[in-house]
Amino acid sequence: MVKVRIIDVAQKAGVSKSTVSQFLNKRYEFMSEETRKRIAxxxxxxxxxxxxxxRSLKMKKTNTVGVIVANILHPFSTAxxxxxxxxxxxxxxxxxxxxxxxxxxxxxAYIHMLQMKQVDGIIIASTxxxxxLLKQEIDRGFPVVLFDRRFDDLETDMVYSDNRKGAxxxxxxxxxxxxxxxxxxxxxxxxxxxxxxxxxxxxxALKKYGIPADEHLIKFLSKTNxxxxxxxxxxxxxxxxxxxxxxxxxxxxxxxYFKQKLVRIPEDIAMIGFDDxxxxxxLASPLTVVAQPTYDIGVRSAELLIKHIxxxxxxxxxxxxxxxxxxxxxxxxxxxRKKNGQS
Amino acid sequence: MVKVRIIDVAQKAGVSKSTVSQFLNKRYEFMSEETRKRIAxxxxxxxxxxxxxxRSLKMKKTNTVGVIVANILHPFSTAxxxxxxxxxxxxxxxxxxxxxxxxxxxxxAYIHMLQMKQVDGIIIASTxxxxxLLKQEIDRGFPVVLFDRRFDDLETDMVYSDNRKGAxxxxxxxxxxxxxxxxxxxxxxxxxxxxxxxxxxxxxALKKYGIPADEHLIKFLSKTNxxxxxxxxxxxxxxxxxxxxxxxxxxxxxxxYFKQKLVRIPEDIAMIGFDDxxxxxxLASPLTVVAQPTYDIGVRSAELLIKHIxxxxxxxxxxxxxxxxxxxxxxxxxxxRKKNGQS
DNA sequence: TAATCAAACTAAACCGATTTATAACCGTGA
DNA sequence: TCACGGTTATAAATCGGTTTAGTTTGATTA
Numbered sequence: 001m002v003k004v005r006i007i008d009v010a011q012k013a014g015v016s017k018s019t020v021s022q023f024l025n026k027r028y029e030f031m032s033e034e035t036r037k038r039i040a041x042x043x044x045x046x047x048x049x050x051x052x053x054x055r056s057l058k059m060k061k062t063n064t065v066g067v068i069v070a071n072i073l074h075p076f077s078t079a080x081x082x083x084x085x086x087x088x089x090x091x092x093x094x095x096x097x098x099x100x101x102x103x104x105x106x107x108x109a110y111i112h113m114l115q116m117k118q119v120d121g122i123i124i125a126s127t128x129x130x131x132x133l134l135k136q137e138i139d140r141g142f143p144v145v146l147f148d149r150r151f152d153d154l155e156t157d158m159v160y161s162d163n164r165k166g167a168x169x170x171x172x173x174x175x176x177x178x179x180x181x182x183x184x185x186x187x188x189x190x191x192x193x194x195x196x197x198x199x200x201x202x203x204x205a206l207k208k209y210g211i212p213a214d215e216h217l218i219k220f221l222s223k224t225n226x227x228x229x230x231x232x233x234x235x236x237x238x239x240x241x242x243x244x245x246x247x248x249x250x251x252x253x254x255x256x257y258f259k260q261k262l263v264r265i266p267e268d269i270a271m272i273g274f275d276d277x278x279x280x281x282x283l284a285s286p287l288t289v290v291a292q293p294t295y296d297i298g299v300r301s302a303e304l305l306i307k308h309i310x311x312x313x314x315x316x317x318x319x320x321x322x323x324x325x326x327x328x329x330x331x332x333x334x335x336x337r338k339k340n341g342q343s
Numbered sequence: 344m345v346k347v348r349i350i351d352v353a354q355k356a357g358v359s360k361s362t363v364s365q366f367l368n369k370r371y372e373f374m375s376e377e378t379r380k381r382i383a384x385x386x387x388x389x390x391x392x393x394x395x396x397x398r399s400l401k402m403k404k405t406n407t408v409g410v411i412v413a414n415i416l417h418p419f420s421t422a423x424x425x426x427x428x429x430x431x432x433x434x435x436x437x438x439x440x441x442x443x444x445x446x447x448x449x450x451x452a453y454i455h456m457l458q459m460k461q462v463d464g465i466i467i468a469s470t471x472x473x474x475x476l477l478k479q480e481i482d483r484g485f486p487v488v489l490f491d492r493r494f495d496d497l498e499t500d501m502v503y504s505d506n507r508k509g510a511x512x513x514x515x516x517x518x519x520x521x522x523x524x525x526x527x528x529x530x531x532x533x534x535x536x537x538x539x540x541x542x543x544x545x546x547x548a549l550k551k552y553g554i555p556a557d558e559h560l561i562k563f564l565s566k567t568n569x570x571x572x573x574x575x576x577x578x579x580x581x582x583x584x585x586x587x588x589x590x591x592x593x594x595x596x597x598x599x600y601f602k603q604k605l606v607r608i609p610e611d612i613a614m615i616g617f618d619d620x621x622x623x624x625x626l627a628s629p630l631t632v633v634a635q636p637t638y639d640i641g642v643r644s645a646e647l648l649i650k651h652i653x654x655x656x657x658x659x660x661x662x663x664x665x666x667x668x669x670x671x672x673x674x675x676x677x678x679x680r681k682k683n684g685q686s
Numbered sequence: 687t688a689a690t691c692a693a694a695c696t697a698a699a700c701c702g703a704t705t706t707a708t709a710a711c712c713g714t715g716a
Numbered sequence: 717t718c719a720c721g722g723t724t725a726t727a728a729a730t731c732g733g734t735t736t737a738g739t740t741t742g743a744t745t746a
Contacts, residue, residue, distance in 0.1 A: 054702035397732035
C-alpha cells in the first residue's frame with residue numbers, strides 16, 4: 001500500500017513541498033504559470049491525493065461532524081440523518097452517524113469517541129443523561145446542536161417541532177369526529193420534552209373541549225410490557241374509541257397488536273400517529289398522522305452547526321431555537337375521507 | 344477551545360511524553376507502580392483525551408471504515424448499514440456512511456474522499472461504473488468488500504444473496520397458485536447482477552413450468568416513466584394476474600399505483616415483492632416477499648472487511664464469496680393464507 | 687575498583703501536511 | 717557597480733501523538 005505524498009509530487013515537479021502545498025490550496029499568486037503546470041502534471045501522473053489526516057492535524061479541523069441519534073429504529077431518525085448528510089455533503093463535511101440506542105452509556109462513549117476523533121461539532125438527540133458532559137463541551141466552545149428534544153439546562157442551538165400543538169391538533173381532530181375516550185400510547189423511560197409536550201397537547205385539547213381525562217387511557221410501553229399494556233387497554237370495561245400513538249415506533253406496535261387481534265381501523269377504533277413514515281399511506285387503513293418535517297429538521301440542524309463551526313468570531317453568535325410546525329395528514333384511519341391532508 | 348495534550352499530562356506527572364504514551368498503550372512493563380499512578384492521576388485531573396488524528400497519522404490507521412450504499416432510500420440499504428455499524432462498533436471501528444444515490448459521479452467522489460480520509464477499508468454496493476478505480480485500489484492492497492452486487496471483474500470479498508433462487512421461489516409460488524401471466528417490475532438503469540439474476544430466476548421458473556415468456560409483461564421503471572409504464576401494463580388487452588416486484592422501492596411504487604387505481608390485492612391481482620421491509624406485514628394486503636437477511640449481510644461484510652484489515656500477512660488471505668439464501672415469506676398478497684413463512 | 691547489567695525513563699525522529707520567515711533571482715535606477 | 721523592490725520559491729517549525737535508540741541510575745559481579 002504505497003501512498004503518494006506531497007514530497008513525491010514535489011520531487012517529480014522539481015519544486016519544494018511548500019510550493020506544492022501552495023498549489024493545493026490554490027494560492028497561485030506567487031507561482032509562475034510554468035511551475036503551476038508542472039505541479040498539476042506531476043499530481044496527475046502520480047495520482048496524488050492529499051492525506052486529510054495530516055492536514056487535519058495541522059489545521060485542527062477535520063471537516064467531519066458527528067450525529068448521535070436516540071434510536072435508529074425510528075424512521076424519524078433515519079429521515080433526520082438524511083437531511084444532515086445531504087446538507088453536510090454539499091458543504092464539504094462528512095458525517096459519522098452514531099446510534100445511542102436509547103442507552104446513556106452508549107451515548108457517553110460516542111461523545112468521547114467523537115471528541116477524540118476531533119470532529120468539528122456534534123448534532124445530537126440527547127438522552128438527557130449526559131447533559132453535564134455536553135454542557136462542559138458547550139462551555140469550552142465546542143459546537144453542539146440539539147434536535148428533537150429540548151433541554152432548558154443547555155445553552156446552544158436547538159431544532160425541534162411544535163409537539164404540543166401537533167398533539168393538540170390530533171386530539172382536536174378526534175374530538176371533532178365525536179370521540180371522547182381517546183387513549184394515548186407512549187414509550188416508557190425518562191420524561192423528555194418530546195413526550196411531555198405531546199402529553200401536554202393531549203391534555204390541553206381534552207380540557208378545551210371539556211372532556212375529563214382518564215389516566216387509565218394513557219399507556220407507557222417498554223420492550224417487555226407492550227402486549228400486556230395494550231391488552232389491558234383494549235379489554236377495559238369502557239374501552240377507548242380512538243388511540244393516539246406518540247411516535248412512529250409506537251404506531252407500529254399498536255398496529256401490529258390490532259392486526260393480531262383482528263381489530264379493524266377505523267371501524268373498531270380510530271387511530272392517529274405522530275410521525276409520518278414511508279409506507280403510512282399504504283397500510284391496511286392509511287394512517288392519519290401528525291407529520292414533522294423530518295428531513296428539514298436534519299438540514300436545519302446541520303446548517304446551524306456549520307454556521308457555528310465556521311464562525312470564528314464566537315462572541316457575535318446568538319443561540320437559536322428553531323421550532324418547526326407540524327402538519328396533520330388526514331388519511332383514512334379515523335373513519336372518513338377528505339380530499340387533502342391540510343388540517 | 345483549549346485541548347489537553349500528552350505533553351501537558353507529562354508535565355503534570357513529572358515524566359516525559361514517551362512515558363505517558365507507553366502508559367496510554369498499556370505497556371506498563373518498564374514503569375514503576377509509582378509513575379503509573381501519577382500519570383493516571385494527571386490524566387484524570389486534566390480530563391485528557393488522546394488526539395486520534397495525531398495517532399492515526401503516525402500509525403497509518405484510522406479505525407474508520409467507509410460504507411457506500413447505492414441508494415439510501417431502499418430500506419435494504421438502511422438495514423445493511425445497521426449490520427455494518429453494529430459489528431464495527433463492537434470491534435472498535437467507526438463508520439462513515441455515504442449515499443451514492445445511484446450516481447456514478449457521486450460514488451467516485453465518495454471513494455476519493457474516503458481515500459483521502461485514510462479509511463482502513465471500504466464496503467460498497469458498487470454501481471459498476473467505477474470498477475476500474477476500485478480494481479486499482481484492490482490491487483494496491485486496499486481492503487474492499489462488495490455487497491449486494493456481484494462483479495466478476497473484481498477480485499475481492501463479496502457478500503450477496505442467492506437472487507436467482509429467490510426469484511425462482513417467488514415465481515414458482517405464483518405458478519403453483521395457478522398464475523400464468525406474471526408481470527415483473529424492475530428499475531431501469533444498467534444491468535447489474537442483482538437484476539439479471541432475479542430475471543434469470545423468473546425466466547427459469549416460467550420455463551420449468553412450460554409457461555411462455557411474454558416480454559410485454561416485463562417493465563423497467565425510471566423516475567419519469569413510472570406511471571405510464573404501469574398504466575400500459577395494467578391496461579393490456581390480456582393483463583397480468585400476478586406481479587413480481589424486483590426490490591422494495593419497486594414494490595412501493597406498484598402499491599402506490601394500485602392504491603390510486605383502486606386495484607385490490609389479491610382480489611384483482613396477486614403480488615410478491617423482493618426484500619422485506621418493516622411495515623410489509625401491516626399493509627392493506629400484507630405483502631408476500633422474498634426476504635434477504637439484510638442485517639446479516641451487513642454484519643458479514645463488516646466481518647470480512649475487518650478480518651482483511653487486521654490480517655497483516657496479506658498473502659494467506661483468500662477472497663471469499665458469501666452467498667446468503669433467501670426466504671419466501673408467505674403473507675396474504677397472493678390470495679391465501681398459510682401458517683408459516685417457510686417455502 | 688572497574689566492568690556489567692537490568693530497570694526505569696527520555697531525547698529525538700517520524701507520520702504528511704501547512705505556514706512563516708527568509709532567500710534567490712532578476713531588472714531597474716542612481 | 718551597487719542598492720532596492722518585486723516576484724517566485726524554499727527551509728524549517730509545527731500539529732500531537734508513537735517508537736527507536738539511547739541514557740541514567742544503582743546494584744551486582746569479577
